[in-house]
Amino acid sequence: LPKCWDYRLEPPRPFDPLMIESKKAATVVLMLRSPEEEILAKACEAIYKFALKGEENKTTLLELGAVEPLTKLLTHEDKIVRRNATMIFGILASNNGVKKLLRELDVMNSVIAQLAPEEEVVIHEFASLCLANMSSEYPVIQLLALKTLGVITNDKESRTMLRDSQGLDHLIKILETKELNDLHIEALAVIANCLEDMDSMVQIQQTGGLKKLLSFAENSTIPDIQKNAAKAITKAAYDPENRKLFHEQEVEKCLVALLGSENDGTKIAASQAISAMCENSGSKDFFNNQGIPQLIQLLKSDNEEVREAAALALANLTTCNPANANAAAEADGIDPLINVLSSKRDGAIANAATVLMNMAMQEPLRLNIQNHDIMHAIISPLRSANTVVQSKAALAVAATACDVEARTELRNSGGLEPLVELLRSKNDEVRKHASWAVMVCAGDELTANELCRLGALDILEEVNLSGTRKNKFSEAAYNKLLNNNLSLKYSQTGYLSSSNIINDGFYDYGRINPGTKLLPLKELCLQEPSDLRAVLLINSKSDV
Template sequence: MKAENRKLFHELEVEKCLVTLLGSESDGPKIAASQAISAMSENSSSKDFFNTQGIPQLVQLLRSDNEEVREAAALALANLTTCNPVNANAAAEADGIDPLISILSSKRDGAVANAATVLTNMAMQEPLRTSIQSHDIMHALMGPLHSDNPVVQSKAALTVAATACDVEARAELKNCGGLEPLVELLYSKNDEVRRHASWAVMVCAGDELMAVEFCRLGALDILEEINLSVRRKNKFSEAAYNKLLNNNLSLKYSQIGYLSSSNIISDGFYDYGRINPGTKLLPLKELCFQEPSDQRAVLLINSKASDNAGFGSPTEEKAEPASGRNTAASRSAAKEKGPRKGRGKKEEEKLKEEEEILAVPKLTGESSDKEWFPPSDPDFCVYVYEVTKSILPITNIKEQIEALAKYVAEKMGGKISKEKLPDFGWELHISELKFQLKSNVIPIGYIKKGIFYHRALLFKALADKIGLGCSLVRGEYGRAWNEVKLQNESRKGATGGLPQPEVYIVDVMFHPGSLLRLQSREADLYRFL
């Protein structure tokens, strides 16, 4: 129908006739009237007219026993509610949500696609989205997501994107088995299906647990492949890929070797080392259960205390811990005490063995049946407490950075000259920790002799705890560094305002606290061998 014809029909008030036909006793006129309303809805004035007269009648037709009537009514509502929140709200007020969800199990693909469109239009408004979620929408979408019809697949994926906007809805989708079909839809040869599936993945990957699950199902690999194709990629596939990585920072850092200042390291983050694209990154739990080997140590960040007396949260006021209490350092110090008087040599050796056994934390838990928690890190908890107390109050950002760099260097073995780096002995120290912990996973606080990549990770983790913006960059041959942005107020912009901030590398090795301007000779010497 041409636009001028729709305008003419509106002037003749044809909408009133169509509403009357919706109440016809036979199904034929109902179907025809619904189809005509669908066509007339492209006229904005007609769309407004049907808000109070037409939408309630169409909702009633959604409950018809005739599948064709239901499909036609759903099509009319789909067009009336598109880009029209008032009509979407009117359909919900007419109790349209329940019959629309029922239609999702219809055998007619057109009816399913139309119903999904109406629900998507409704879900643009938060109150309606909440109401839709309460009607078990995720379970109802399982059939459409498994459909063979590309139109149904596309509309269903779009409905997921519109309704899975909170943690509870995403958890329900996961429990219903909805993640697997979404990942399968990414393989589709249909551009719209692939685009809407990418959109849904992007929305669902809004929290770390879901992002990790999507990665486990292979979504990241598929999206990476899609984005390499000029023809197949789209803005949603690129956004979904980035969202998955940004909510799975352990994988992002292993694959890309870069965390920005907005990538905040949280408890449970681990640095496995560099992996090639397509290589699966094993979960932390599985890595913790592996026996120690000659592979690179996995560095763990965890500020959650093992008991109620921890110092994990920088926002909570806690009593200052006694020096060395519950730390790895105090445990190792206990082992270094001299021989006890009045005891035989064998008894001393036996006591020493018992102390060493007690000193080793049980990283893998006592039983696989119990709930598993990442290995605790008492020393890192103390680090968080100390930097929160002493460095966070510093008001000058540059001074904060310098103080934190010196603090990190102090905890990781102090200042090292380039000449003495080969004799630093960090490799032996890491090997001893692996043996002591009986694991390749080493909590960062246990490391007392660290080089570039140990110190850069600790700096980033502590900086994130106190809100100090910095990035983490992985280099070659064990190099890693932190980049920060600072204003150089001595250089005014062309208009007298402040210029763009300059990027500096933070030295935590040779001259802790020094800031090296990026691309300067000093910065290059720090980053590269």
């Protein structure tokens, strides 16, 4: 709760400071009935300072009749008066006599109204303090106070104030109290905000609260509590120091347990938390034996969001980690991953393609993936309208089309057409990865010729003429295609390298300019003889 004594009320403009002694308190209370805003604001400031001095002064104000006129100022049209009155009640409401009178005056709606989004943070905090002071009396007020804290602790300064006033200890105690289980979800939401700050994280860890939080999340039988706990871990785990502390507290065991929940929301939240924790190498290694098999099972879920979250966790776990990629394969993950490529959610498709690409970095796994009809399954993602999916699908092709058999399957399945179209993309990543895939696919002559027939060479030539669209892969893909079309290469460049072996069917048309199309040999044969330069054809076969 806020440290009220740190605040200074904004003084009205034309008045000098007004000090209250006990003998003058009655006079200032009378000022609360003034019609002038400046007087009201100044009287509230003096009463606030007077009330801060202790319970005796609060009782004095109660006996002098200050509470009733102050309640009317909660809805005053002047913002400063309204704020000052709210701050006073944040202090006065801790007095039992004041609490009793506030119940009789039925002012809770006026206090709750101060929680409106358009009000200042300071009003939110003191209104929450008032509500919290009233809450042994009104359980629903505890709920409202926690909901308010859930909003205001999005602000870093408010989180610091809550931490400094031992608010985190109170929140943990709420979680430990079974009788307050109706408040656990809101308490977790506040804790989730606080865990974003390293200082709060350290304080919770040092007081044993972090271990209690993880144990609470793992053992709770309420799905929303488990889900919110996992979300709290996710938010905090974006900070590297927080990840380190979580790992030391063995957060991974808690998250693996949550993957086994019957609630889809909890499974999603746990998968997302695992994704965030993957930045910690120790966590990444932990999930090798515990976590990856469970995530593979979630890929088979009927819930598309569950499949997407599980695929994201697997993508992060297997990136730059051959051991985890191998573990995913050993958990029979290839078939489920390929099935996810036909998902309705773009994120799920992109994540599954990433995992398959990570697996394919190892030759035995690549061969296994090829045996599961990856080349046919990847065609739909290549045709996606989503650039992330396009990019990941192209990378998957580049990782798996590394031999003649795979390229033949891709060619026969009609996968080259959408791949060539991606070379035209305005998205740099898509164009780069598509160029990479084309470079890999151009590794054999038949596929290279088919790519050229589909216009890949022309598109790449156009791309490479642009200073902003070309990239090292587009240039490499163009050269790779040229090396499988030596007639064109010789006509465009005027030379062949020592590795370019001329076979039957090579012809020398003469030098052509960039952008000029080289006619196929069949079309040249149909032309009438002319006085133009002769086309030289290599043909070592005998006509006999």
